Amino acid sequence: MSLWNSKKKQRPGMADNQNKVIWYEGMLLQPHHFQQQDRYWQSQVNSGRLLHQYAWGFTRLTFDLAQLKMGVIALTECAGLLPDGSWFDISAPDMLLPALRVRMDMVGMPVVLALPMSGRHRLESHEAPTEQTLVRYRTAEAQVADRVTPDGETIAMQLGELNLRLAPGPQVHDSHYFLAVTRVLELRPDGRVVLDEEHIPPVLNYRCSPRLAGWVDDFLGRLRLRQHELQALNALPGVEGAAGVSRFLFLQSVNRAAAIWAHFSAQDGMHPEVLFRELLALAGEWAAFMSENRRQTLLPHYAHHNLAQTFTSLFGGLQHTLSCAVRPNVIALPLERREFGIYYAQLADTALIHSARLILAARAQMPAGELLRDLPVRLKVGASERIRDMVNLQLPGLSVTPLQTLPHELPYFDGYQYFELGADERLQDADGLALHVAGEFPQGELALWAFTGSE
Structure with missing residues (x-):
């Protein structure tokens, strides 16, 4: 068997x-063989990235500071x-990453963590690479122990060691692989650097970004709040039919x-694309x-x-939808009749009084005109805990005004007269x-x- 001539010229390309x-067996080993085998295994490792399009970023x-x-x-710390x-x-003790001195011309620029691309330089490694020496590795001597014998x-x-460095984004855009670390927002006269807090670097774990993690936790809190609110609304008598079904769904x-x-909130390694x-x-x-218009x-x-x-517009839009969707525009407030001719209505949401119109329907065995004329004078409306004092001491209550036009969302009952109650700070x-x-x-019925x- 003839030996392979490892110095034979390679074909173009x-x-x-x-x-x-x-x-x-019998081949003449040279550094080229091991370097080529390294390239082969590196290509095999890199091919695994095809399984996930976004398998890059910070952990x-x-x-x-x-x-x-x-x-x-x-x-x-950076990984x-x-x-x-x-x-x-x-963060490894033997890993070196030079710091970046910020200049005024860097304000507004992204700052990236950069590594030279393969093939940009004749050599793969150098003992003291400069910014112009585009080698991927920095040669360093280390003591290595035999952990088998x-x-x-x-x-x-x-x-x-990977020849990583921090650099302004435009400076390395065409020659390096890079990850955007931050953006320089301001360089103050005293030399202090202010970074853009709204910037979110590409991450493999959303918890790596405090802003993204804060959004997730805030959205979960909003979901739970709306969940309790909807459950309370479903437990109260209200408008049935399509509105009730929509609220339930x-x-x-x-x-x-x-x-x-x-x-998601409990996870430490969730990719943001899953979110x-x-x-x-x-x-x-x-x-x-x-x-449609909302x-x-x-x-x-x-x-x-x-x-x-x-994520900014997506989280913002969902928060708006979460707070506005299926808000019932008509909520029945059941009246319970007790002694002395007093009717009580429980308020599950006190804010409702200040944001809604209170509509009262009344019917009695008397002419409609008389009911419209007399009820606003004879009816006393107020907070449940103050109604007795209002009646006994003849204190003024909420205004009661006959309605000329009934909103079409409200149910209409034959023989009833409709009034609007003027809610106020009382x-x-x-x-x-x-x-x-x-x-x-x-x-009488109310x-x-x-x-x-x-909507």
Whole structure:
């Protein structure tokens, strides 16, 4: 068998290819073989990124706040995957990452963590690479122990550290793989650097970004609040039919979302694209509960390199929908008749009194004109805890005004006359509403609604 001539010229276009080395007995080993095998395995590792389009970003990122006061951006902790699949962890004690001195021309620019692309320089590694030396590795000597042989020795070995550096984004855009770390917002006269707090770096774990984590926790809190509110509304007698069904279906959707987001909030390694998918599904689902003019029509696309833009409008739109969807515009307030001709209505939501119109329907065995004329004078309306004093001491109550036009959302009953009650600050913090009709009210019946207006 003839020996393979490892110095044979390669065919054009085959330099730095990623094919596997063929090992066979008797071959003359040279550094080229091991370098080529490294390229092959690196290509195999990188091919795994095809399984997930967004498998790059930070898993940990912490700034040195003391250095910012001196005009320097430095990282105390930083780990993650670059877009080419290279793993880095500068929190390791032997990992070196130079700090970046901020200049005035960097204001408004993104600051990135950059690594030279493969093939940008003839060499893969250099002992003292400069910004112009585009090598991927920095050659460093390290003591490496034999961890297999019981009495194995420790030897000095040349190792390649990733040649990472912090740089302004435009400076390395075409020559490096990079991750946007932050954006310089301001360089103050005293030299202090102010970073853009609204910037969200590309992350593999949403908890790595305090802003993104805050959004998730806030959204979960809003879901739970609306969940309790809808459950309370469903427990009270109100407008039935389509409005009640819509409210129940929305509660079902909110219950599902609250359970899922409670799970997301408890996770430490959730990719932000998973959050985006669930938010997008909620936006589409909840659109059915909003009127066309209030619906969120333009939904963002997922941009892993710009998570702030991706999530800002989506979270904002969903928070608006969550608070506005299926708000009942007519809520029945059941009246309970007690002794001395006093009617009581419990207020589950005291804020309702200040945001809604109170509509009263009345019927009695008397002419309609007489009822319209006399009831506003004989009816005393106020907070339930003050009604007895109002009646006994002849204190003024809420105004009672006959309605000329009934809102079409309110149910119309033949033989009833309709009035509007003028709510004011006297009902603030009231637990309930009380009504008292003075004098004769033969076979009298009353019904009360809170009307918030049309969607």
